[in-house]
Amino acid sequence: MQASDIAASGPAAFQKSRLEAARPRYGERVIYYLLAACAAVSVVTTTAIVISLLIPSLEFFGEVSPADFFFGTDWSPTFEPASFGVLPIVVGTLSVTFWSLLFAIPIGLGAAIYLSEYAGRRTRKVVKPILEVLAGVPTVAFGFFALAVITPAVQSVWPGFLGDGPGIFNVLAGGLAIGLLIVPIIASVSEDAMTAVPGGLREGAYAMGATKMKVATRVVFPAALSGIVASIILAASRAIGETMVVLLAVGNTPNLTFNPTEAIQAMTAFIATVATGDIGTGTITYKTVFAVALLLFAMTLVMNLLSIRLVRKYREVYE
């Protein structure tokens, strides 16, 4: 609100001329535009991302037909003869994401319900910061953990009747490590949504004779559902975009399979492997990298927008 607005709306409105600034505040205008420029940086960033991905991608689709790209099942863009069927690496990414969610959803939601409904103030004060630290551990550490700990552990407990155990690089270990990485996202966003459920709903259920478990599962959980779904979508988007773990633990061989014990190549791993500093601008390899990145960006964009909308929904209902 401007100072002059207050003057104009106040009881002494007739004195307006005396309450106005004695001289024009040019400095205030300069500051306004400086701050607006700062806010514009985020818009410029998005525009730059879209442009930088779109131009090489359009050139790519001038050389490779979209049908071959989206529905082809052979991914060997850097070999001769090159083949640009993106399905193997998309399936690779999705299967890593599937295993990570399978691990992270029960753990994250369990943690969220415990923290919001069961834990005392003291426990919450200790556990929440630890989960935040978990969220801050660099992903390269999770990649190392998957390679050095999870894979050997899974190999040693692998039951023979399930077929061959996982190799050095496998989807399962990477999925579990990424799952661990996204647990804090699911836990903290869901916990926020559950805490936002008004106490009146809980108290009403208790007054009807409900047990704590019934309140948690039949009142709080459905009431917080949009926030919970948002947290899962956000976590999935993070898992799809995760690079270091797949690069270190899941391998780098395009492989159209749903078998979690095999090595695959994920979209991010392809980008990170091929887009190094010495990649030649304008070559087909360069364009391929940006086409894959555009697909990755589109996938995560849809998920992020959905999740943002769902979070807004529960905020509108309860706050």
Added chain:
Amino acid sequence: MSDQFDPRSARARIAVAGAKSVTAGVLSDQPRKDVVRNTLFASVLFFAIAIALVALAWLVTDALIEGAPRLNADLFTNSSSSLPLDAGLKGAIIGTAWIMAFVALFIVPIGIGAALFLEEYANKESRLARAVEVNIQNLAAVPSIIYGLLGLAFIARGPLDLGFVVLTASITLALLVLPIVILVAREAIRSVPPSIREGSLALGATQWQTIRRQVLPAAIPGIATGVILALSRAIGETAPLLPLGAATFLTTDPSGPFSSFTAMPLVIFNWVKQPQEEFQVLAAAGIIVLILMVVVMNSFAIYLRNRFEQRW
């Protein structure tokens, strides 16, 4: 939210559905079975948290045990080398320090400026402001490797054409973590009550004077929390640096914004990829150093947030 009970509202529907299922449950179940079930449920929930915490502890202890032989002064005084026993983190730490210095230089003014504009100046009801807000939330969730490609196409080459230097890495990482600073800083600015601003304006202060002398000082702890969280995120990021032509073996240590660069997570990543067992030990030691830095920064941020959290 009005006090009027609207049976069609989402809130009422949820309340009614919850009450229905709870009543049905109470009428049908025997209480004894409930006790068992409740205890079981609570233990399952506790188990979920325990798994997450144990896995984190396992990650740290494993790296600690494996890296212990190399966690000594040599780790910090040796630079990169192809011989695992001579290799160390010195160049990488210097590189990371240069990169982080410039990241901070970018994100502090731009992040605070953007947050101030969005909270204090922009009309929050306007479509543009809402679009900018969604845009920032989305940017916070864009995969980090995509920022690396932006850095490659627009900063290292293309319009800015800086080459593969420290400054390129700093700008890329700054863009990556800027949404974190803006989101946290906005929260901090929003929690300063309007009465403070109105009091200041009523005394004849201009809008900027009000922001500079009243709003900013009150919001500084929250803003600092955001900046530290952002820096700790930037320090551990590897993926966006991969397309930026970082050298994993530098003959000379990075010495300024326009020298070629390397960074701690990159060097560690490269060690993990090496086949020799000695490099794995080195990588584990490096991971401990990196985790320690991040944990110290995050703990400080959380401490700041809790210590200076003001209830107005």
